[in-house]
Amino acid sequence: DTGVSQDPRHKITKRGQNVTFRCDPISEHNRLYWYRQTLGQGPEFLTYFQNEAQLEKSRLLSDRFSAERPKGSFSTLEIQRTEQGDSAMYLCASSLEVAYGYTFGSGTRLTVV
């Protein structure tokens, strides 16, 4: 297994456009998480899936954000009508058991211009 994969690595978009990111977790991991990280800050929780079910979503997440995990495998995170404040690193992580910690992907760096 090659770990958690995220695509694309970098995305530059104009304000108001929609963007979609993809995450492929480690195959045997049933838990998948999306976090957002800005410079000098720790990762901030966005949403959590157990298998295909989205069980938790941060109150900080506006209606412009939506995430899916069809069939409990890969996940997508979509941001509609992007704003400059959405510029950040979007990190995906997966885990099997919490005690082993999360395995993070390399992230997608979004720049909204």
Next chain:
Amino acid sequence: GQNIDQPTEMTATEGAIVQINCTYQTSGFNGLFWYQQHAGEAPTFLSYNVLDGLEEKGRFSSFLSRSKGYSYLLLKELQMKDSASYLCAVRDRTGSGGYQKVTFGTGTKLQVIP
């Protein structure tokens, strides 16, 4: 909610020992993690403590005191490659849907100098 505190920056000398502290306040504590994050890269898991005491893993050790809301990460025989941010993260059992939320601190940027 949760409140996690760590020093913003630390500097230490190659070969030395450094201790990075983390204090937290949470209503439903259920575990503490330490992650290492090199600049421009994703965090990587270092350790997990749920019971009081010291967990040792090679050059890295992590300590937890639940009654004091306190943890530290101890790095021995520092190497230049240990220069990175170290993130303390706390798991809270008060989440909904079976999810126990993990909240990260802002991280401690460690610089190792020759």
